[in-house]
Amino acid sequence: MLTPDMTASLNAQINLELQSSNLYLQMSCWCAFKSLDGCAAFLAQHAEEERTHMQKLITYLNETGALVELTAIPAPTARYDSLQELFEQVLEHEQHVTDAINKLVHQAHQTPDYATYQFLQWYVAEQHQEEFLFKSVLDKIKLIGTDHQGVFFIDKEIGALATPPAAGTGVADPTTAAVAQ
Template sequence: MLSQNMIDQLNHQINLEIYSSHLYLQMSSWCVHKALDGCALFLNQHADEEMMHMRRLLNYLHETGSLAVLGPVDAPPTQFHSVTELFEKIYAHEQVITQKINHLVHIANTEPDYSTLQFLQWYVAEQHQEEFLFKSVLDKIKLIGTDGQGMFFIDEEVKKLATTKAAKVASEAMPTPGE
């Protein structure tokens, strides 16, 4: 059985994941509006991924006999000055999410709640990957630059990331022979 504090904190995280999904979906829309279709695809995929993160938390609460509470979600920003600013905001947002996950791990370790601590390890690893991914996108933007045809090449590079991720997800979903 989870403590009320842990239930409240997990519910808060559920709502942060919903906000993250809305944020990335809004950013995807901005990218479409700016003809950055590769970035739009990439961010749309990440919006779906954030909802999967939310559902994973929701299911955990259900498995523990706890009530998941969905609260209001703030509207994300709709305008960005540049694709660089957009990805800087994403990277900063992912760093905040990492801090929130680390806080959950701290609570689970302090209470102690070893089941939740074990459950949260997936999120710890996921956040490490997310920060690395978005930092690498920022590194590519700085390397390529946004002048001239730079935006085209950035969009193509980000599209490759989306295509690679989609192929990986599809291959993981396919059963291996004999299954």
């Protein structure tokens, strides 16, 4: 059984994952508006991934008999000055999520709540991968440059990182997710 404090902290993380999903969906919409179809697909896929992270937390709380409480989340920024600014904000946001996960892990260890501590280890590894991925995206942007042709090539590179939909579903197959190299 979860303590009330751990339940509240896990609920806060659920809402942060929902906020992340909305942020990436809005960023995807901005990219689509700017005809950056590769970036739009990549960010839409990440919006779905964040919803999956949220659902894992919801399932965990449900399994422990705790009440899930969804709260209002702030509206994401809809406009960006550049693709580089957008991905800088993505990396900054992922670093914020990593900090929140680390605080949850620390809380679970201190409680002690070893089941939750073990459950959260997946999120620790996931955040390491997310930060690496988005740092590599920013590195590509800086390497290629953002002149008109540069943005075209960046869009192609980032679009290549998106996992193609599973046959006949229109949904990315998570078992074949691309890994930044």
